[in-house]
Amino acid sequence: MSDAANWVDAGPLSELKFDPGAPVHVGGKWLAVFELDGGYHVIDNACPHASAPLCDGTLMDGKIVCGLHLWEFDIKTGVCDVGGEWNVSTYPTRVVDGRLEIAVPA
Numbered sequence: 020m021s022d023a024a025n026w027v028d029a030g031p032l033s034e035l036k037f038d039p040g041a042p043v044h045v046g047g048k049w050l051a052v053f054e055l056d057g058g059y060h061v062i063d064n065a066c067p068h069a070s071a072p073l074c075d076g077t078l079m080d081g082k083i084v085c086g087l088h089l090w091e092f093d094i095k096t097g098v099c100d101v102g103g104e105w106n107v108s109t110y111p112t113r114v115v116d117g118r119l120e121i122a123v124p125a
């Protein structure tokens with residue numbers, strides 16, 4: 020993450036609805052938040068294949084399986100099992116006073 024990132028408030032953690040991911044709209048785009056291994060991981064919500072919401076997929080072994088055509092994305096790295104050209108972006112997170120903040124490019 021470059022120094023040009025902006026930390027953006029995504030709201031109180033208590034209000035995020037994980038099923039399994041929680042959709043949030045920050046920095047002008049929809050992102051998907053996942054809770055895994057005691058941390059929060061954020062990727063683009065729109066599947067790069069045909070734009071299905073990745074927050075609604077199936078979470079298995081640290082990967083979100085898209086509900087439309089079953090492509091898999093590592094929620095920590097954004098790596099797509101189909102090929103690198105389909106990787107999704109990842110975004111650093113931090114928790115401040117019970118609220119989730121996400122670093123988005125400036």
Ligand code: FES
Nearest residue numbers: 066068069085088
């Ligand atoms: S829309 Fe996600 S795999 Fe096709």
